[in-house]
Amino acid sequence: MSHIANPILRGFNPDPSIIRVKDDYYIATSTFEWFPGVQIHHSKDLKNWRLLTHPLTRKSQLDMLGNPDSGGVWAPCLSYHAGTYYLVFTDVKSHIGPFKDTHNYLITAQDIMGPWSEPVYLNSSGFDPSLFHDEDGRKWVVNMVWDHRKNKNSFAGILLQEYSPQEQKLTGPIHNIFKGTKLGLTEAPHLYKHNGYYYLMTAEGGTRYNHAVTVARATSLFGPYEVDPIGPILTSAGNPELPLQKAGHASIVHTQADELYLVHLTGRPLNSSLNCNLGRETAIQKGLWTKDGWLRLAGGGTEPQVMVEAPDLPEAPFEKEQGMDHFDEKQLSIHFNSLREPFSEDWMSLTERQGFLRLIGRESFSSAHRQSLIARRQQAFSCSAETVVEFEPETFQQMAGLVYYYNSRNYYYLWISHDEEMGKCLGIMSSDQGKYDEPLDRPISVEGWSRVYLKAELDYEKLQFYYSVDGNEWLKIGPVLDASKISDDHVEQKVGGVLLDQGFTGSFLGICVQDLSGTRKHADFDYFNYQERTGVEQ
Known part of the structure; x- marks a missing residue:
């Protein structure tokens, strides 16, 4: 049977x-x-x-x-x-x-x-x-x-x-x-x-x-x-x-x-x-x-x-889907989503630079309007998401990177930005029920790097970010983060019996760009690779 x-x-x-x-x-x-x-x-x-x-x-x-x-x-x-x-x-x-x-x-x-x-x-x-x-x-x-x-x-x-x-x-x-x-x-x-x-x-x-x-x-x-x-x-x-x-x-x-x-x-x-x-x-x-x-x-x-x-029907499996997307097609994978608005050449392009996804920096994670964020669902407890980005920020208000996202008040973000002292740099920001934090004492300089590889490894309630100069040798960045907070159950928040936040969605892994200066600085992503670990109960 x-x-x-x-x-x-x-x-x-x-x-x-x-x-x-x-x-x-x-x-x-x-x-x-x-x-x-x-x-x-x-x-x-x-x-x-x-x-x-x-x-x-x-x-x-x-x-x-x-x-x-x-x-x-x-x-x-x-x-x-x-x-x-x-x-x-x-x-x-x-x-x-x-x-x-x-x-x-x-x-x-x-x-x-x-x-x-x-x-x-x-x-x-x-x-x-x-x-x-x-x-x-x-x-x-x-x-x-x-x-x-x-x-x-x-x-x-x-x-x-x-x-x-x-x-x-x-x-x-x-x-x-x-x-x-x-x-x-x-x-x-x-x-x-x-x-x-x-x-x-x-x-x-x-x-x-x-x-x-x-x-x-x-x-x-x-x-x-x-x-x-x-x-x-x-x-x-x-x-x-x-x-x-x-x-x-x-x-x-x-x-x-x-x-x-x-x-x-x-x-x-x-x-x-x-x-x-x-x-x-x-x-x-x-x-x-x-x-x-x-x-x-x-x-x-x-x-x-x-x-x-199972019902009395012949089995009809589908071909296993590939988690790697090199952005070589004319359209994004069906698994990618944006926030609140359709994909548009106004803020993203697969043709501006062949083989890359170009995202133009717009508003912050706090915005309920125009975020330049593309993400897919996390569908396994143990999985990873990896990308490489070419980005030359000129100010701390310009950021690009890899995000583990629930909503505007709950996320972890591995970002590339610019610091007045160290130049191009890498850091982490988080928001927990609207409370902003930066888990690193200070950013890590990546000045002179033309490409920065970024990765998120998820293992049930554990999230660890990594970075690399070549995509082969990976370095941990920041502490192990609590992935369980990226959930309906955690984001629901009441103060004095008054409901402040309520969640009905789920965790997403994605790439994004912000330009809070309004100059629409862009970043180019060469691939996005989502992989679920086999041999682990999912």
Whole structure:
């Protein structure tokens, strides 16, 4: 018997929405402030997955300049009906404090690879929209509704409203069809129809360690919805020994042979801190419908399993992807992302100098607007990232280098800059919950070096930076740094009960350039090499 090893989508890939179209399976996951928006992954067998495409690639579809950390694209829902792919998503403009500005949109395509349409605005009443195609052809949008009022349940229920494809808007009365259970924080609604019942699947308990999947059903789309008598059908809550934690935010799919599978959000904590520096990932479980019409895990119980029975499908592995990018192609690797805006010749170029990626220095890590940063997800606990940069700074305000990044308030940065006394130099800066530091007593001179090789080695909670003049002999720089801080769990910060920072993304390894003088000094990167260490449990 073949098995699937979890998680199936490693690293920052949360809020999975799965569909099957004939013999192909697709999962959409959240991208938050990272561009391009929404990751769509592809599989033929539910076991082997590859990143296939991004549907939100244009500023006209997704304008995130000024969006806060962990704003942007929340919880996309992918669906397919009568030859058309539909994707609904939230663009979050604010989420700290009593108010959440959450605008929901719909885009469509005739092919999963696009082109995807310009967005149709739906509503702003809450987040996590989902589109349900009923058997009679009518279409319905559900989303959670946010209540900012004091002494109210801020997760105020699941709203249902009809969508008119002809008018391209929501129409008719709004129904609050489900107020949730005592777990609270009811979100991530998905509707399904099975054997005469409407099933409403939601996430509850919050997206941390009390996360859970709750199911309710009704004979009418408008309810009333009866909650599954066993409570959550999937959760890791109360079981800290489980390797898959934070289980929740799920969606389901049936195979060609009508086998049932459920994909869900999960996190794998580091033993030392219980922080998940790989972010929230996607796992899969086999399910079944009981004789009395409830959804259950096929293996029994409600706990997520690492090893899951694979479906009766021929295995379809993909060619192993290369971690080395020499920047010889006309486009960047699909795994690279930028912050809040598309790749543009205005600040990056693969053609200005053949075989190099040129980045033009712009704003600092503190900016929610124009950062010249290109990065990829960390997807293994033990891995490395390496680059070489040619950069001739003229002032301390010009920097370029290698970054281990979570958000504008949490990062480690191995930089090249200029010092009035030593000239071209190498140093480290860090930000921990917004507290700036420089772990080196003083920078290291690299004056006269035409190229500087930079490397980050990650081993679970340990991060060590290195540098080299030739890429062969490497020298350590700085102390061993705490990689566990580059995580959702660590960045969440409250002072006096007031939430100051909140994270929903994951750790990224990347290259960047800043020019705080405004003269747009550029740096040229000859390659970027991301490698995961084999023989280590990832």
